[in-house]
Amino acid sequence: MTEGALAEWLWRCRRHGGTISVPADGGPADMEAALTVQREIVALSGMESVGFKVGSTSAEAQRILGTTEPGASPVLDGFLHISPAEIPIDPAHAPAIEGEFALRLGRDVPPRDTEYSLDEISDAVDAVAGAIEVVGSRFAGGLGGKGRLLTTADCGANIALAVGAWVTDWRRFDLAAHQVSVSANGALREEGTGARALGHPLNVLHWLANRRSQTGRGLLKGEIVSTGTCTGVLPVAPGDHVVAEFGALGSVDIRFVD
Numbered sequence: 001m002t003e004g005a006l007a008e009w010l011w012r013c014r015r016h017g018g019t020i021s022v023p024a025d026g027g028p029a030d031m032e033a034a035l036t037v038q039r040e041i042v043a044l045s046g047m048e049s050v051g052f053k054v055g056s057t058s059a060e061a062q063r064i065l066g067t068t069e070p071g072a073s074p075v076l077d078g079f080l081h082i083s084p085a086e087i088p089i090d091p092a093h094a095p096a097i098e099g100e101f102a103l104r105l106g107r108d109v110p111p112r113d114t115e116y117s118l119d120e121i122s123d124a125v126d127a128v129a130g131a132i133e134v135v136g137s138r139f140a141g142g143l144g145g146k147g148r149l150l151t152t153a154d155c156g157a158n159i160a161l162a163v164g165a166w167v168t169d170w171r172r173f174d175l176a177a178h179q180v181s182v183s184a185n186g187a188l189r190e191e192g193t194g195a196r197a198l199g200h201p202l203n204v205l206h207w208l209a210n211r212r213s214q215t216g217r218g219l220l221k222g223e224i225v226s227t228g229t230c231t232g233v234l235p236v237a238p239g240d241h242v243v244a245e246f247g248a249l250g251s252v253d254i255r256f257v258d
Contacts, residue, residue, distance in 0.1 A: 001025060003033055007040030010154055013138040014041075017090040021140050028149045037153035042074055049074035050224055053133055054204050055156045056148070057197040057228030061098075064233060067148040070198070072208055073156030075224060081162040083132075084253035088238075093136030094143060095159055095236050097254070098229030099180045099244035101194060101201040102131035102163045109219040111212040121206045124219075128170035128201075130180070130246035131226050132254055134159040135233070143233075161226055164250040173249065176200040180230045181245045190231040197227040204228060 001023040009020045028034035042049060056062045056070045081087060089095040106126025109116065135157045137143045139150060143157055151157050167173075175194040182190040194201045204227040209219060219225070236242060238258040245251045 003028070003036040004040055006153065007037045007044060010037070010138050011041045011044045014155070017092060019092050019138055019140040022150065028153050031149065031152065034149045034152040038073060038155055041155055042076065045076055045078065047076040047078045050077050050080055051075045052208060052223070053156050053158050053161060053226045054208055054228050055135070055151070057204050060232055061229055064143055065147065065151055066145040067151070069148060070204070070207060070228065071148055071152045071156055072211065073152065073158055075158065075161050075226070079158065079160045081160055083162050083164045083251070085162045086255050086257055087134060087160050087162065088257050089134065089136070089159060089236065091237055093138060093159065095134055095136040096143070096233045097182065097236050097242055098133045098135060098233055099182045099190065099192070099231035100131050100133055100197065100229050101175060101227045102129045102161070103201065103205050103225045103227065104129070104166060105219055105221055105223050105225070107221050109209045111216050111218040116206065116209045118202060118206050121209050122202055125170070125202070125205065127166040127168045128173070128175070128249065129166045130164040130244055130249050130252050132162045132242065132244050132252045133226055133229070134161070134254070162252050162254050163224065164246065164252045167249055175202065178249070179247060182231045182234060182242060183245070184234065184236065184240055184242045190234050192230040192232065194230055196230045201227040
């Protein structure tokens with residue numbers, strides 16, 4: 001299957017529901033082919049990118065996907081929500097939620113030949129918010145074992161991203177030690193800390209900047225970068241009400257519908 005044909009099928013499933021089987025040839029042959037599919041989907045969507053979601057930043061997420069490295073995909077404006085949010089999901093996509101952090105850039109981080117230091121990346125962040133990423137696969141069978149290339153082609157398995165209130169004095173928080181908890185339908189289900197995302201949420205942004213956003217275009221002022229799960233991967237269904245609590249950083253509230 002060509003990259004263009006795969007992109008059309010994946011976008012159709014994202015927009016209208018349903019899944020496709022993994023192509024008989026196994027899908028994208030390499031990362032550049034996977035990114036080509038991703039770029040085709042963005043073009044088909046007609047939507048603007050407002051940042052990036054980074055996934056597979058925890059050992060658990062890597063184990064589920066069958067990968068050993070993170071990956072990044074654009075967050076499209078039509079799938080960015082402000083808490084409280086009502087978000088439609090298709091059970092065929094095996095949707096799940098991840099409590100994580102969102103970082104907002106206060107200045108451009110252009111691509112360059114030398115690596116950025118962690119301090120440089122930290123200085124580029126102007127605000128932090130709590131977030132819930134809704135994930136799921138447009139490939140039949142759910143997220144399990146899809147690997148890095150198929151997941152990247154499928155826009156990082158992103159369904160939606162919901163963010164809470166932005167906090168500009170975020171440096172007073174120890175994000176690595178910061179507690180995150182997720183409740184579903186009134187019951188506590190998952191807990192974790194920022195350290196589950198590559199040891200520190202800022203490490204995720206550092207990784208992304210030094211991969212030039214996987215596209216060589218750098219990062220732009222005002223863009224949002226989500227860090228990958230700090231609370232595991234919790235399945236959800238239409239009718240569920242989930243809340244992620246971030247203590248003094250606020251909360252994120254989602255109700256799911258068909």
